[in-house]
Every structure is written in structure tokens, then in C-alpha cells.
Amino acid sequence: MCVRCLQQGRYVPATVVDHIIPHRGNLALMWDESNWQALCKPCHDKKTWTEDKNPVYTY
Template identity: 40%
Template sequence: MSKPRHLCNHPGCMTLIPYDRTYCAKHKYKKPIDYADQKERHLVNKAIYHKRINSEHESKYIRFYKSKEWRKLSHHWLMMHPLCESCKRRGIMRKGDVVDHIIELRDDFSKRLDKNNLQTLCYSCHNKKTKIEKAKREKRKSQKLF
């Protein structure tokens, strides 16, 4: 009996690979480790994290995502809706990794626990959606300045 297979995690790649691998041979890449660079990067990330967690604006969202209510709701949601909604609309069956707010918290914090505002997405689709939403938010912000 052969191992179960799934699609390569690279966005758009339709290559079937063994379940214990993440990427196909075409998309597999290993960057050489530079420990000096890694230590510097860690210090920068640590500083950014502390700035975010202590900022008045960001800390509200960080506290919410660490809350017991959100952890329980998101875990239950993933159990009930295991497939990525965005991929499913395109005819691809891919495991969902993230419970996403359709209307982002930054746009409407009151919908943070609203089940009608949730969807399951894979990491790839979630990152694409987040990038688009961030660009829209920055565009609105720049339009308000003028």
C-alpha cells in the first residue's frame, strides 16, 4: 500500500507528493544557514514583537488572538470546516490552516467572534488575501490625507 499523497504547498503547483513532504522537487529549496545573520534577524524580530505587543493600536488585536474565546472558536471552526474556501471555489481540495475573518478586525472589531464573518483558508490564500486587504487599507489611508 502506498503513502497518501497531497498537492505541493507552492501556490498553483498541482504536483502530487507524498504526505510527509511539503514541496515537490521543483519547489524544494534550502537556504544555507548563516548563524551571524540569523542572530541579528532574531534580535530585529524580537524588537518588532515587543514594539507591537506594547503599542496601543496593535496590542488589542494580539490580546484577542491569544484569548480563550478565540482559540476555542477557531479550533472548533477548523474541525467543522477543514478545507480552504478559496481553493474549493477554484475546484481544488486543500486542507485549511487558518481561520480568517472575512471582514478584518482592523475594519470592524465588533465582528471578531461572529461566525458569519469566518472562513477557513490555507496559508497561501490567507497570505494573498491579507496582502490585498493591507493594500486597500493603505490606499484608503492615503486618500484620507488628501
């Protein structure tokens, strides 16, 4: 189930594995399973669009 939809009391199947903290090429974050969450495509697209619009880079 999509974790964001569940927070709103809706039961929507998850179709995407999302990175909670965007990895932006950081392989440790990319493969860290504790950084993964299940989302439906609409929630993933909205989250990604917001993050891409306001990127935070940590080098």
C-alpha cells in the same frame, strides 16, 4: 478545506481561520463566527496582503 481553493475545484486543507471582513480592532467583527472562513495559508496571506495594501476603515 480552504473555501477559496474549493471555488477553483482544488481540495486543499484549511490551516487558518480568516475574517471575511477585516476586523481592524472591531471586537464585534472579530468574534462574529459568521465573519469567519477557513483558508489555507497561501490564500490567507494573499488576501491579507491585498487588504493591508488597500485598507478600508469604518469607524
